Amino acid sequence: VQVTIWAGVSVSLDGFMTGLDDRVGNPLGTGGERLHRWLFEPAAIPRPNRDLLDNAFSEVGAVVMGGRMFDLGLEPWGGTNPFNLPVFVVTHRENEPLVNGDDPPMTFVTDGFDSALAMARTTAGAKDVLIAGGASMYETALRTGVLDEIRIALIPVILGGGRPLFDPPVLAGQEFEPLRVNDQPDATHIEYRVIRP
Amino acid sequence: VQVTIWAGVSVSLDGFMTGLDDRVGNPLGTGGERLHRWLFEPAAIPRPNRDLLDNAFSEVGAVVMGGRMFDLGLEPWGGTNPFNLPVFVVTHRENEPLVNGDDPPMTFVTDGFDSALAMARTTAGAKDVLIAGGASMYETALRTGVLDEIRIALIPVILGGGRPLFDPPVLAGQEFEPLRVNDQPDATHIEYRVIRP
Numbered sequence: 001v002q003v004t005i006w007a008g009v010s011v012s013l014d015g016f017m018t019g020l021d022d023r024v025g026n027p028l029g030t031g032g033e034r035l036h037r038w039l040f041e042p043a044a045i046p047r048p049n050r051d052l053l054d055n056a057f058s059e060v061g062a063v064v065m066g067g068r069m070f071d072l073g074l075e076p077w078g079g080t081n082p083f084n085l086p087v088f089v090v091t092h093r094e095n096e097p098l099v100n101g102d103d104p105p106m107t108f109v110t111d112g113f114d115s116a117l118a119m120a121r122t123t124a125g126a127k128d129v130l131i132a133g134g135a136s137m138y139e140t141a142l143r144t145g146v147l148d149e150i151r152i153a154l155i156p157v158i159l160g161g162g163r164p165l166f167d168p169p170v171l172a173g174q175e176f177e178p179l180r181v182n183d184q185p186d187a188t189h190i191e192y193r194v195i196r197p
Numbered sequence: 198v199q200v201t202i203w204a205g206v207s208v209s210l211d212g213f214m215t216g217l218d219d220r221v222g223n224p225l226g227t228g229g230e231r232l233h234r235w236l237f238e239p240a241a242i243p244r245p246n247r248d249l250l251d252n253a254f255s256e257v258g259a260v261v262m263g264g265r266m267f268d269l270g271l272e273p274w275g276g277t278n279p280f281n282l283p284v285f286v287v288t289h290r291e292n293e294p295l296v297n298g299d300d301p302p303m304t305f306v307t308d309g310f311d312s313a314l315a316m317a318r319t320t321a322g323a324k325d326v327l328i329a330g331g332a333s334m335y336e337t338a339l340r341t342g343v344l345d346e347i348r349i350a351l352i353p354v355i356l357g358g359g360r361p362l363f364d365p366p367v368l369a370g371q372e373f374e375p376l377r378v379n380d381q382p383d384a385t386h387i388e389y390r391v392i393r394p
Binding site: 031164177 | 356
């Protein structure tokens with residue numbers, strides 16, 4: 001079975017994945033919610049976007065998430081797991097797993113990204129692992145050579161500032177191969193294979 | 198006749214149109230030549246790219262270029278007009294038009310972008326006008342509301358630094374509508390309509 005470790009992210013045309021000043025209470029930064037509109041607006045998600053998401057997530061068995069994303073996201077997610085999948089959160093804080101009703105658990109992993117990824121792989125079995133973010137998780141996954149694909153939703157807007165998708169000094173020269181493109185009116189979805197040296 | 202004013206640019210996945218330290222002698226910045234490989238490499242340009250270029254340029258009647266792009270480009274262009282089209286260069290320096298053999302002239306315009314664009318429009322007649330760059334030309338064209346389309350070749354590489362395509366503070370919130378996508382192995386070509394407020 002070929003298991004894919006992939007990162008999914010929405011990026012502005014000028015390369016930002018959040019707006020400026022992202023923090024608890026303003027989790028996507030100033031203007032950053034624009035990047036996720038294709039997911040959540042209008043109230044009924046358009047069929048092409050829903051299909052894209054369903055197809056992508058149907059192959060996923062577990063999720064790895066950074067501690068910062070968890071801290072910023074928990075409030076807008078209503079204190080619950082935003083994925084209908086087991087999530088492993090890379091954090092420095094010891095916590096019991098977060099379980100709400102029938103939601104799959106969010107498990108806190110304090111010994112680093114590699115450990116969280118190993119747990120996610122075991123849980124996923126023959127299914128894929130999604131690296132959900134944030135920036136430091138993408139960077140770590142790329143830098144340590146475990147990332148197979150990055151799937152970008154390129155949003156047709158200039159955000160004007162914020163958190164860049166990639167940390168330039170570390171990753172300069174990294175090449176990708178475009179695998180598939182799906183052009184929708186509200187986003188251009190591009191799946192890239194990570195080229196390993 | 199519908200005349201289109203469009204900007205064409207190659208951009209890295211992290212949003213840069215040149216590498217760091219772009220200057221005379223290093224016109225595309227460190228690593229920046231990677232962004233133009235789809236145009237110039239291998240020695241025989243692949244057919245899909247050649248067709249893309251031919252189709253785009255067959256509709257163009259004149260080009261507007263910034264003075265900095267001219268200064269940096271002249272040496273790599275061998276001291277000649279790199280386009281087989283009349284070019285209007287926005288500059289502060291008075292110069293006679295540059296004419297080499299049968300090349301269309303490069304005319305130097307000292308009273309600003311608007312004036313150069315007006316001259317390019319007149320020369321182009323019923324054909325399109327290409328804003329060839331650099332960054333300040335794109336920004337001026339967007340900011341002054343004259344740009345109809347921007348056609349991006351998204352190159353699957355992290356450049357890690359350089360000159361961003363857009364000047365964030367000026368253009369934050371600018372929206373685009375994807376018109377056409379042409380996915381090639383070495384670049385994802387996306388044509389955007391500029392949304393006017």
